Amino acid sequence: MIIVIHCKDQIGLVASISNVLSAHQLNIISMREHVDVQENRFFVRLQVDQTADEDALQEKLQRILPADAIITINPLPHKKIVVLVTKEYHCLADILVRNYFGTLGASVLCVIGNHGHLGDICRRFNIPFYAVSHQQQTKTEFEQELSGVISSYNPDYIVLAKFMRILSPVFVALFHAKLINIHHSFLPAFIGANPYRQAFERGVKLIGATAHFVTNDLDEGPIIAQQIIPVNHSLTAADMMKAGKEIETSVLAKALRLVFEDRVFVYRNKTVVFE
Numbered sequence: 001m002i003i004v005i006h007c008k009d010q011i012g013l014v015a016s017i018s019n020v021l022s023a024h025q026l027n028i029i030s031m032r033e034h035v036d037v038q039e040n041r042f043f044v045r046l047q048v049d050q051t052a053d054e055d056a057l058q059e060k061l062q063r064i065l066p067a068d069a070i071i072t073i074n075p076l077p078h079k080k081i082v083v084l085v086t087k088e089y090h091c092l093a094d095i096l097v098r099n100y101f102g103t104l105g106a107s108v109l110c111v112i113g114n115h116g117h118l119g120d121i122c123r124r125f126n127i128p129f130y131a132v133s134h135q136q137q138t139k140t141e142f143e144q145e146l147s148g149v150i151s152s153y154n155p156d157y158i159v160l161a162k163f164m165r166i167l168s169p170v171f172v173a174l175f176h177a178k179l180i181n182i183h184h185s186f187l188p189a190f191i192g193a194n195p196y197r198q199a200f201e202r203g204v205k206l207i208g209a210t211a212h213f214v215t216n217d218l219d220e221g222p223i224i225a226q227q228i229i230p231v232n233h234s235l236t237a238a239d240m241m242k243a244g245k246e247i248e249t250s251v252l253a254k255a256l257r258l259v260f261e262d263r264v265f266v267y268r269n270k271t272v273v274f275e
Helices: 013-023 054-064 090-100 119-124 139-153 169-174 195-202 237-260
Strands: 002-008 028-036 041-048 070-073 079-085 106-113 129-131 157-160 179-183 206-213 223-230 264-267 270-273
Touching: 002 013, 002 054, 002 264, 013 028, 013 041, 013 054, 041 264, 054 070, 079 090, 079 139, 090 106, 090 119, 090 237, 106 139, 119 129, 139 169, 157 237, 179 237, 195 237, 206 237, 223 237, 223 270
Parallel strands: 079 106, 079 157, 106 129, 157 179
Antiparallel strands: 002 041, 002 070, 028 041, 179 206, 206 223, 264 270
């Protein structure tokens, strides 16, 4: 059983939580906790080795915790996701392979592309693919069609696996805290389009990738995971892009694992991640 709690900090929280679990004959086998002193926020993720009456446990925890406590007991162990893509295949291919072999920690319900390029690989893995073009309709119409397909599957998360479209505030609000994006730079550097070209022209010695939740601020949502590799003057912008694809795949895979295992807390524009 997994228990995740986020609330205002106060003295004695860990002891109070432990006493409730002990009263339910629950043994703690793993506990990760963090206090954001500046914000006075408490975050904890517990794993216990037995099950209990979830409603009764929830009620007792709510009684001893601050009034603003957000408590999740036994979150779904296997999440459901929809994947959005454009033309690049590397992140999608990794997700499909992990899904096929049961190591993703989630089930891919469908893939939606604003181009039809990646339909074939989805069909090879028996995953439904929907082509929703942005080219012959307004942005509002495009997003309405897109959200209609997504909503029909009711996913836990929507993964933007190199989905190269800027989403409107209306769309982001519709799927609040469910949109996970992979950006091809070490944010906050090189926000927006063509980050590898920007990095090449700037002459950087490190490039990276960032997985983050999507907000209304372009590429500025809460960061889940990041990774970098060294580069030098001998690499062209195309070389950097090729190297960067390996990082993008790795970082997105790590971020999805953390989210699917309920190891990520979002508070304002930051995350607490228990790896």
